[in-house]
Amino acid sequence: MPRIERESIVELLKGLVAIDSVNPCMSPSHKGEGEIGEHVARLLQAAGLDVELQQVTEGRNNVIGRLRRGNGEKRLLVLAHMDTVGVDTMTIPPFDPAVVGDRLYGRGSSDTKAGLAAAVATAEDLAVERGNFDGELVIAATVDEEYEAAGVEALVKKVKADAAVDLEPVGMKAIIAHKGFAWQRFRVLGKAAHGSDFARGIDAIIRTGRLLEELSSLNGKLSKASHPMLGPPSLHASQISGGEGWSTYPASCTLTVERRTVPGETREKIEDEFRMIVERLASEGIEASTELCFFRPATEISPDERIVRCLVNSAAKNGIVCPVEGMAAWPEAGTLNLAGIPTVIYGPKGCTGHEADEYVEIGSVVQCAQVLKSTVLDFLG
Numbered sequence: 001m002p003r004i005e006r007e008s009i010v011e012l013l014k015g016l017v018a019i020d021s022v023n024p025c026m027s028p029s030h031k032g033e034g035e036i037g038e039h040v041a042r043l044l045q046a047a048g049l050d051v052e053l054q055q056v057t058e059g060r061n062n063v064i065g066r067l068r069r070g071n072g073e074k075r076l077l078v079l080a081h082m083d084t085v086g087v088d089t090m091t092i093p094p095f096d097p098a099v100v101g102d103r104l105y106g107r108g109s110s111d112t113k114a115g116l117a118a119a120v121a122t123a124e125d126l127a128v129e130r131g132n133f134d135g136e137l138v139i140a141a142t143v144d145e146e147y148e149a150a151g152v153e154a155l156v157k158k159v160k161a162d163a164a165v166d167l168e169p170v171g172m173k174a175i176i177a178h179k180g181f182a183w184q185r186f187r188v189l190g191k192a193a194h195g196s197d198f199a200r201g202i203d204a205i206i207r208t209g210r211l212l213e214e215l216s217s218l219n220g221k222l223s224k225a226s227h228p229m230l231g232p233p234s235l236h237a238s239q240i241s242g243g244e245g246w247s248t249y250p251a252s253c254t255l256t257v258e259r260r261t262v263p264g265e266t267r268e269k270i271e272d273e274f275r276m277i278v279e280r281l282a283s284e285g286i287e288a289s290t291e292l293c294f295f296r297p298a299t300e301i302s303p304d305e306r307i308v309r310c311l312v313n314s315a316a317k318n319g320i321v322c323p324v325e326g327m328a329a330w331p332e333a334g335t336l337n338l339a340g341i342p343t344v345i346y347g348p349k350g351c352t353g354h355e356a357d358e359y360v361e362i363g364s365v366v367q368c369a370q371v372l373k374s375t376v377l378d379f380l381g
Contacts, residue, residue: 003121003122003124003125003369004121004122004125004366004369004370004373005366006362006363006366008121009117009118009121009362009365009366009369010099010104010362012043012117012120012121013097013104013109013113013114013117013360013362013365014097014104015039016036016039016040016108016113016116016117017095017097017104017106017107017108017109017113018095018096018097018106019035019036019039019095020035020094020095021033021035021036021082021083021084021108022083022084022085022086022087022107023083023084023085023086023144023146023147024060025144025147025148026085026086026146026147027086027087027088030086031059032059032060032083032143033060033061033082033083033143033144034059034060034061036082036141037053037060037061037062037063037082037141037143040063040082040116040120040141041053041063041065043120043124044063044065044120044123044139045065047065047120047123047124047127048067048127049065049066049067049123049127049139050065050066050067050068051063051064051065051066052064054154054155054158056143056144056150056151056154057143057144057150060143060144060151061143062140062141062142062143062151062154062155062158063082063140063141064138064139064140064155064158064159065123065138065139065140066136066137066138066139067123067126067127067136067137067138067139068135068136068137069132069133069134069135069136069380070133070134070135071134072133072134072135072136072380073135074134074135074136074162074379074380075135075136075137075138075160075161075162076135076136076137076138076161076162076163076164076165076307076375076376076379076380077138077140077159077161077163077164077165077336077341078119078122078137078138078139078140078164078165078167078372078376079119079139079140079141079142079152079155079164079165079166079167079332079336080112080113080115080116080118080119080140080141080142080166080167080168081112081116081141081142081143081144081145081146081151081152081332082113082116082141082142082143083143083144083145083146083147083151084107084108084111084113084146085107085111085146085353085354087107089356090107090356090357090358091356091357092105092106092356092357092358093106094106094107095107097109099362102361102362102363103350103359103360103361103362104359104360104362105357105358105359106358106359107358108358109350109351109358109359109360110169110348110350110351110352110353110355110358110359110360111168111169111351111352111353111354111358112145112167112168112169112347112353114169114347114348114350114360114364114365114368115167115168115169115347115348115368116141116167117365117369118167118347118348118365118368118369118372119139119141119167119369119372120139121369122139122369122372122373122376123137123139125369125373126373126376126377132377133376133377133380133381134380134381135380136380137376137380138159138161140155140159142155142332145332148294149296149332149335151332152332152335152336153335156335156336156339156341160341161341162341162379163305163306163307163341163342163343163344163379164307164333164336164341164342164343164344165307165311165343165344165345165346165372165375166331166332166333166336166343166344166345166346167345167346167347167368168331168345168346168347169347169348169349169350169351169352169353169360170327170345170346170347171347171348171349171364172315172320172321172322172346172347172348172349172364172367172368172371173322173323173324173325173346174308174311174312174315174322174323174324174325174344174345174346175324175325175326175327175331175333175344175345175346176229176300176301176302176303176305176308176324176325176326176344176345177227177229177230177263177298177299177300177301177325177326177327178230178298178299178300178326178327178328178329178330178331178333178334178345179230179233179260179261179262179298179326179327179328179329179330180260180261180262180265180295180296180297180298180299180330180334181258181259181260181261181295181296181330182258182259182261182267182270182292182294182295182296183238183256183257183258183292183293183294183295184256184257184258184259184270184274184290184291184292184293185254185255185256185257185290185291185293186208186211186254186255186256186257186274186278186288186289186290187252187253187254187255187288187289187290188204188207188208188211188242188252188253188254188255188281188286188287188288189202189204189207189251189252189287189288190202190203190204190205190207190249190250190251190252190253191249191251192244192248192249192250192251193248193249194247194248194249195246195247195248195249196247197249200249201249202249203249203250204242204243204249204250204251204252204253205242205243205250205253207253207286207288208240208242208253208255210281210284210286211255211277211281211286211288212237212255214277214280214281215235215237215257215277218235218273218277219234219235219236222234222235225262227262227263227326229300229325229326230262230263230298230326230327230328231262231328232262233259233260233261233262233265234259234260235257235258235259235260236257236258237255237256237257238256238257238258239254239255239256240253240254240255240256241253241254242254256293257274259273260328261297261298262298263297263298263299263300264298265297265298266297267292267295267297270292270295271292274290274292275290277290278290296330296334297334297338298330298334299333299334299337299338300326300337301337301342301343301344303324305342305344306379307342307343307344307375307379308324308344310375310378310379311344311346311371311375312324313378314371314374314375314378315371315374317374318367318370318371318374320367320371322346322371327345331345333345346368346371346372347368348360348361348364348365348367348368349361349364350364
């Protein structure tokens with residue numbers, strides 16, 4: 001029975017959505033990807049793929065399935081992540097997949113169990129067609145994408161490939177560039193004193209206002225630069241905390257900032273920007289410190305990469321227009337590109353993910369699988 005058709009895709013996707021795979025780093029009451037990893041491994045094994053589990057942390061494993069044909073040396077990696085964000089704010093049952101018209105609802109339906117279903121269906125379909133490509137197809141289901149992407153970091157140490165397709169809900173577009181981000185923490189110091197003691201007290205929160213002015217100025221400068229696919233880099237103040245009570249001058253104030261980057265902006269550049277702000281505050285007598293807590297660089301690949309051309313041509317063969325664009329969010333493709341595996345991001349239509357009533361368009365999941373199959377045959381042909 002062909003696996004790339006609506007009924008089979010819906011069956012696959014329902015089975016995936018029904019499994020709670022909320023990332024435990026974000027919602028500690030949930031167990032993570034253990035159950036869904038075992039489920040995906042069984043599906044790939046039943047299709048005839050060689051399957052292994054790669055432990056990332058205890059109870060959380062990447063699933064890696066391999067399908068080889070002929071003696072070719074080319075290898076194509078197709079991956080999707082298994083974890084989802086939390087469910088506390090959802091307005092629909094998160095793990096009771098519901099089909100309404102062409103939509104399938106549930107947590108992870110769009111981000112990105114739809115892509116995972118398309119990848120599994122593609123592998124199942126290709127597994128029964130022997131001798132139709134020359135090389136190796138690797139299907140990978142990863143953990144922890146929604147938090148620190150530990151899964152793909154482990155994957156690139158295990159799997160080498162000539163190119164990859166990263167499945168995300170990007171509306172049937174070929175995404176070849178994405179932004180990166182830096183998480184920066186500032187601490188501004190004051191001096192604690194009774195609220196009536198204006199002569200001794202130094203208000204760290206009011207002093208943080210100067211920091212916010214500097215950040216606003218920097219953001220204005222950033223907005224004047226622009227990447228052709230991604231637009232300008234940017235920053236925003238994410239969280240602020242400080243003070244002990246109504247009648248006490250706050251001794252310190254902490255501000256966290258997210259800085260979104262474009263290709264070419266390095267960790268060192270970001271650290272220099274923020275260090276210069278701290279130095280300017282110091283020249284005004286404002287004591288502050290800063291540290292970069294987490295960094296993921298922006299990456300991009302050429303539209304002339306073979307995997308991009310294969311994907312766009314495969315979409316056209318299936319009657320699907322596939323624009324080549326960029327995206328603002330950071331995907332697992334970033335780690336793959338840095339590991340020397342040119343990666344195009346592709347995936348179905350629906351919500352972008354994380355919504356309270358998350359859904360995916362079923363017809364686009366079927367089309368995604370059709371395009372994936374054609375891409376595999378073209379790239380490994």
